[in-house]
Amino acid sequence: MISIEGLSKIFHLNQKKITAVDNLNLTIQDGEIFGVIGYSGAGKSTLIRLLNRLEEPTSGKITIGEKEITTLDKNKLRMARQNIGMIFQHFNLLWSRTVSENIAFPLEIAGVPAKERVQRVNELIELVGLSGRENAYPSQLSGGQKQRVGIARALANNPKVLLCDEATSALDPETTNSILDLLVDINERLGLTIILITHEMHVIRKICNRVAVMENGKVVEQGDVLDVFLKPKQPVTKKFVEQVMENQDGDLDQLLEEYTSGELVRLHFVGETANQALISKISREFTVEVNILSGKITQTKLGAYGTLVVQIIGEKNEVNQTIQFIKEETSVEVEVLVNA
Numbered sequence: 001m002i003s004i005e006g007l008s009k010i011f012h013l014n015q016k017k018i019t020a021v022d023n024l025n026l027t028i029q030d031g032e033i034f035g036v037i038g039y040s041g042a043g044k045s046t047l048i049r050l051l052n053r054l055e056e057p058t059s060g061k062i063t064i065g066e067k068e069i070t071t072l073d074k075n076k077l078r079m080a081r082q083n084i085g086m087i088f089q090h091f092n093l094l095w096s097r098t099v100s101e102n103i104a105f106p107l108e109i110a111g112v113p114a115k116e117r118v119q120r121v122n123e124l125i126e127l128v129g130l131s132g133r134e135n136a137y138p139s140q141l142s143g144g145q146k147q148r149v150g151i152a153r154a155l156a157n158n159p160k161v162l163l164c165d166e167a168t169s170a171l172d173p174e175t176t177n178s179i180l181d182l183l184v185d186i187n188e189r190l191g192l193t194i195i196l197i198t199h200e201m202h203v204i205r206k207i208c209n210r211v212a213v214m215e216n217g218k219v220v221e222q223g224d225v226l227d228v229f230l231k232p233k234q235p236v237t238k239k240f241v242e243q244v245m246e247n248q249d250g251d252l253d254q255l256l257e258e259y260t261s262g263e264l265v266r267l268h269f270v271g272e273t274a275n276q277a278l279i280s281k282i283s284r285e286f287t288v289e290v291n292i293l294s295g296k297i298t299q300t301k302l303g304a305y306g307t308l309v310v311q312i313i314g315e316k317n318e319v320n321q322t323i324q325f326i327k328e329e330t331s332v333e334v335e336v337l338v339n340a
């Protein structure tokens, strides 16, 4: 477990006081992927840099596992840092070293013998999917490949925690997805705790278990990702949720105007139920035709969430039974929009 208590960081810049992290409290469980989201200047990077003391706290206490990070002397801190890997938006690779040599670097620092180093580097290259690129230089790699090197290097000393500061912000959507998949893969395979900082809600949605929303150096809202998506409380959280839920109903007004046949219902998915499975189940068990007209389903780590507007066409009795079934047998909420 990682526990952060009363953590503050005050910068002094031209006689101005900047409170980047403000009396922040947070608990992160072992093995979870914990997201921290916030706009620019919220204090996210400062928070993550405080966790491995790349930044010295002004006050407060950080405990990772059994170790109180905040009181370690230089030597002990160096040891503790081997348990905390970190990856960055701009990769921070060594440009004059090959892929293998970049990954070997933290092993050299940790004093791992050459033979073991080679073996470990090979394992890591395999793990992050860079086989065949061992001898390439960073300048010869795509952004996604560079981040894979960053990840391999961060994992070299078998850390328990991986800190990711905007690790996908410099990547295109497709590459972002492949890196997020890799993070999930290593989280599951290695049981690694991942703390991930981003200003993109879709990143949180895709891989995080829990999320904290930061504003002005404070956590203003936190919870399970699904709960935060369903019931965002703070204005800043609502804005982030809107990022991924835009145009949820499409042109519903127009749909309603032009609507002629069948029953028009809106289905609210709230977690566990997968939309695909439900629609095919209905089509199998009832003599109705189901057409999805609009809507947006978002897949979070814990289940589908969102709404679909569907048209259910069939005999009145059959349609009613279908709706009854959804209401009673599933966790999907049904809202009848047009009762034809």
Ligand SMILES: Nc1ncnc2c1ncn2[C@@H]1O[C@H](COP(=O)(O)OP(=O)(O)OP(=O)(O)O)[C@@H](O)[C@H]1O
Pocket: 011, 012, 013, 018, 019, 020, 038, 039, 040, 041, 042, 043, 044, 045, 046, 047, 199
């Ligand atoms: N070394 C520093 N010296 C002075 N002020 C700093 C320093 N580092 C950060 N700050 C200030 O602290 C505040 C928080 O910055 P931080 O980089 O943590 O935000 P962030 O949430 O990571 O933003 P971004 O999304 O732009 O990366 C900002 O007002 C920033 O200007």
Ligand SMILES: [Mg+2]
Pocket: 044, 045, 046
């Ligand atoms: Mg930052």
